[in-house]
Amino acid sequence: MDVRDITNSFILPSQLAILDTLQNSAVRFITGTFRTSPALSLCTEVGIPPLNFRRLTLTAEFLNTVLQFPKIPIHESIFHSPLRIKNHCLRQ
Numbered sequence: 001m002d003v004r005d006i007t008n009s010f011i012l013p014s015q016l017a018i019l020d021t022l023q024n025s026a027v028r029f030i031t032g033t034f035r036t037s038p039a040l041s042l043c044t045e046v047g048i049p050p051l052n053f054r055r056l057t058l059t060a061e062f063l064n065t066v067l068q069f070p071k072i073p074i075h076e077s078i079f080h081s082p083l084r085i086k087n088h089c090l091r092q
Contacts, residue, residue: 016051016052016055019051020039020050020051020052023043023048023050023051024039024042027039027042027043027046027048028042030046031045031046063078066078066079067079
């Protein structure tokens with residue numbers, strides 16, 4: 001269940017929670033453990049990262065790729081947006 005798409009950031013948190021539950025159920029089924037077993041421990045045991053960690057990793061990889069190519073149009077939108085500059089000016 002690996003979707004390399006930045007649009008995952010636009011999914012509602014309730015829908016992400018459903019995906020997390022689905023992954024936890026699948027890992028429990030694969031390992032044959034009870035529902036009381038901690039999901040994070042089971043993910044570690046089978047070598048599958050939790051979905052929230054995977055989403056963060058994919059987002060970091062995407063931003064790293066965009067950062068390496070400053071001439072692509074999305075680079076300006078992400079790293080030099082007026083909102084980012086405005087918030088930065090307010091902190092000074």
